[in-house]
Amino acid sequence: MLTKLDKRLSIDAIVGRLSDGMTIGIGGWATRRKPMALVRAILRSNLKDLTVVSYGGPDVGMLAAAGRIRKLVFAFVSLDHYPLEPHFRAARQAGLPVLELDEGMLHWGLRAAAMRLPFLPTRIGIGTDIIKQPDFRMVTSPYEDGEELVAMPAIKLDVALLHVHRSDERGNVLTLSPDPFFDELLARAAGQVFVTAEKLVSTAELDLPRQARYNLIERTMITGVAEAPFGAHPTSAAPDYQLDLAHLKTYVDSAATPEAWAAYRKQFIEAAPESYLAAVGGAGKIAAAPVPVY
């Protein structure tokens, strides 16, 4: 079989490859490097009944508010500067089913899936209500210590959606921020991996090996790639651009009433993607956002 090495797709074509009921891992962390252009495209589609796995931010909030999540696998959902994500809270308080994890447990479950193991042992969760959820079993160390440990089940994903800084058309990618978060593990835990990139560049322009530390994962793991300038907005894709705190406030305020959420959707989500940048104030405004303090 001849594998196609030009992996370029449109954002809508990526969403077209997703189907109802899938387990989808979303990259980034809270307000950083979230594949928001893809999330907005999902909201414009009819995709539903998703199991969403995320170090959650507005990605989870938007999908929850739009009723697309059947089950959420998470350790937190936060907007950092607005610690409580209002759309997530509303969904949770209405009974959104969840598997609640520790941050490191989520890492561990993805790693187990990446290694094609059924579970990995850990002490995380011992003594807490996390392991009272029906998903967990315990395991006893077969060595002399005989310690009882949590058997963290593998978190297998159908699809991972990531936002990166650079990619060539083959899916050789760079994430240029100092923290790659757990995007590599999300990719390795997934059957298919779709990335949006700030810029599609030639392989030479990736400037390897100088940028080797930023090469998130090998291209054999990448299924498709779409160019999406400012595709993480309103979250950050530092160093290319920072978090848009003003827009984040607009988003937070949209949870106040159903009318406010409808207005937000109409203005920023349902509008044609080409007009999104203008709707949020233009590239110049996003590029000028100051470095936030965490």
Next chain:
Amino acid sequence: MTELHYSLAELVIAAAAEAWSHDGEIMATGIGPLPRLAASLAKELFNPALQTTDGEAWYTSSPVPPGPRQGEPPQIEGLANYDRVFSTLWSGKRHAMVAPVQIDRFGQTNISVIGAHAKPKAAMLGARGFPGNSVHHPNSFFFAAHNTRAFVPGEVDFVCSAGYNPQRYRNGTPPAGLDLRLIVTDLAVLDFGGPQHAIRVRSLHPAVTFEQVQDNTGFPLSQPEHIPVTRAPTAQQLEVIGRLDPNQLRKTVFKGDPAGDRRAA
């Protein structure tokens, strides 16, 4: 000798900083303005070997202030991305002071939900790193309002961080990494030094009585025969706190920024 004026926030920072005094060369994490300033003060005065971060992805040589940063950017001395932080915390070389919503008599804490987990009355953050932190490295806690909504009877609504509750462990024994240290509140400093790790009042803030602390706690506290008054911050500590907090965020934690010595009020 003139009496030093200090605020309740400054009293709390100085008392909380002692949590890291004897920890050696480890990562110190304080979540929220006062715990963060406490970790910073500890690094400046008690234990310079501590490593603290910029709150994002880097260790800095000197503590960074909470809030906006003026002047030169901090000197970066190491990478502290989340993968590294997880590895560090699993190794035990970290002591965190966090601000949960609820705590119970076992030291179990909650930041996830109020009410039933399936359909909470109030959904908050989620368990975050609390479960892993609690069984791997020392942990201390800060509560801005010591009352029975925070110090709850029975158990917390959703146990996010493990405590000294024998019923939750095989053979009744928690993992060796469970090591709960200080609880600093607006009323007192407490620790886990009572019988079977019961929560004990270690010092009372000026003008606060044991009865007042007990009345605001949903479970019986261990009461030593003699309870000292929480030590007032020194002039040097106040000077360093002022330098560490140029944005004066410490003044926003307690309503009206009350004096630390309420005997005068």
